[in-house]
Amino acid sequence: MIAVELRKTFRRRRTWGTIAALNALPLLVAILLRITALAPRPGEGPAFLSAVLGNGQLFPLAALGIVLPLFLPIAVAVVAGDSVAGEAQAGTLRYLLARPAGRTRLLVAKLVAVVAFVAVTVVVVAIVGFVVGRLLFATPPAGVPATISVSGTPLTAEQIAVRTVLAIGYVAVSMLGVAAFALLFSTLTDSPLVAALGALAVLVASTLLLGLDAASPIAPYLPTRYWLAFVDLFRDPILWRNVGRGLALQGVYVGVLLAAAWANFSTKDITS
């Protein structure tokens, strides 16, 4: 069943189209930076972008920072929102369940496919970022720890590499929260569009509330609160506090939302 769902996801042209589109924006940003050499000042614009002109090694992170606020969540919400509701809308859900695929199994397989999509997407963005960084920007000579951490101390290339992998993992986990919202909505409606937009509405609301002082009591529990905490992985030493909180928060969201999705889907009348 899991193999079937993976095959369905990755044999779709739409999946790869989405991933390609996701990479277009960082690429465009890289080309513009290269041509104009006008990097944003440190502390402005997407994370790490100010430093990439001097060190192309940071571009994978800059690329993730560029797509994280909007592009990546949209892509994840669309794919996860389509997972059950898309089958319902096409009418294939009834044939899968009469086959019988088993409702819990189907939901688990859909979840695995979505997780795989998130992982592949994040990794592809990072790899494309790496290649683009190598091609377009300067690389500091080997042995010289030219990269400066966010805290101001130098980091070796190995340290950067390890922390980049950690950051990729953290971003992927953050996206699982989005996926869980979209998957829950996907079991509630027969329209993939409604499911994806529902998940995005949650994120927009969360982002809006984060900017509001009056919402500060609930801020630590908002799903997007710790999204940018991957920057903390590049402090020296690593500042684990927000990363840990972010992971725990996403874990709770994913657990609760998936439980709700399962409870709803396993007792639902399939009338599509």
Added chain:
Amino acid sequence: MTPVISTRGLAKRFGRLRAVDGIDLAVRAGDVYGFLGANGSGKTTTVRMLLGLVLPTEGEIDLLGARMPRAGRRVLPRVGALVEGPAHYGHLSGRENLRLLDAAGPGGPRRTRRRRIDEVLEQVGLAGIGRRPVRAYSLGMRQRLGLAGALLRRPELLILDEPTNGLDPQGIAEVRDLLLDLHRGGTTVFLSSHLLAEVEQLCTRVGVLDRGRLVLQDELAVLTAPTGATVVHTPAPERVRAALDGRVAAVDGQRVLVRGGNPAEINALLVGAGVPVTGLAADRPSLEQVVLAAARGTADRVEAGRR
């Protein structure tokens, strides 16, 4: 005969609407069961409950001797289904669709998959279909592909909802022959339809659903048994009345209904009296007459004051 489908007091309520209202279906092994009813009478909801898609509000379902929906994982691989029209992944080929469907559940061994797919595509007349995506199929081809999906695991029971929808007359005849062929091979067929003619040509047993209730369930041969009267067609109906003293029950133009179930005897009497006879047959009710007498309502019609 062992029951293949049996339900007791099966009911489904959607809010205040009683879509299915306590029905006792009995389909036996070897039946071709015609499940008739007007649009909105609850046929599709019943079919969905049989397949575990819709969960009953009340009542029990036994499918192939096991309780549904609990035994679904064990029983459903032995059932082929076509529910409310076919549905496929439009961007994939027909063959890939069948492959994914077969791999999505238990009871479809991978070893035999390719061969089984070839066989069912041959059976439904799509053998030369190639790699075209399903998106480019005609409605009739999709219907055939849906049927192929239902046949993929050589099911003991076929549950088909309007299987000839979208097919042209030739396609309908082909599907009918296919179903009869499968039936001869031992497959039990449960055919939900509102096409009386289709059911009359195929089925051995009939159940009629009317606004959620099963108003009729019997052998087709019993339902359309001779009434004990004979229909005589003649250009001279008044002479029939004279020849068969007092046995004429009704006259309708050139059609005369005569009491007595032996056409040969009546023919002899009429010919003896010199009455011209153009047609003669034992009187049988048509399935349409039986169904219309049993079921009165159609949910399409919404009368005033019945909201």
